[in-house]
Amino acid sequence: MSHPNTKGLLAAVSAELADIRAGIDEAGDLVSELVKGAPPEQRLTYLTRMQAFDVLSQRVDALSGLAGALAADQPMDTALAALPLAEMADRLRELSFRGRPLSEAAPAAVSGDLLLFD
Structure with missing residues (x-):
């Protein structure tokens, strides 16, 4: 991580998102009651x-x-691979590779090697 407070900030963001999730669940429960x-x-x-x-x-x-x-x-690649929503993972993975050298983003494509099983 490039900034010393990045890990703490990411942990805080994770907790905030968990709180938002609880709010979404409460709103969903309310709407469910209203639908009845x-x-x-x-x-x-x-x-x-x-x-x-x-x-x-x-x-x-x-x-x-x-x-x-x-x-x-x-590692970012591992964290992105663990995302349960494939479309979100693809969007974020694409953003994470922007600005990286091509060889770091796709080494097999640069070398011409095809790895089927690593």
């Missing part, structure tokens, strides 16, 4: 839209885990 009082013909539509809370929770959990892993000095 909705007319039957609208419940399915509302329940489908409520899935957005689950997606938000998953994304926040993933970011919290990533920040925690980086705070614990896991």
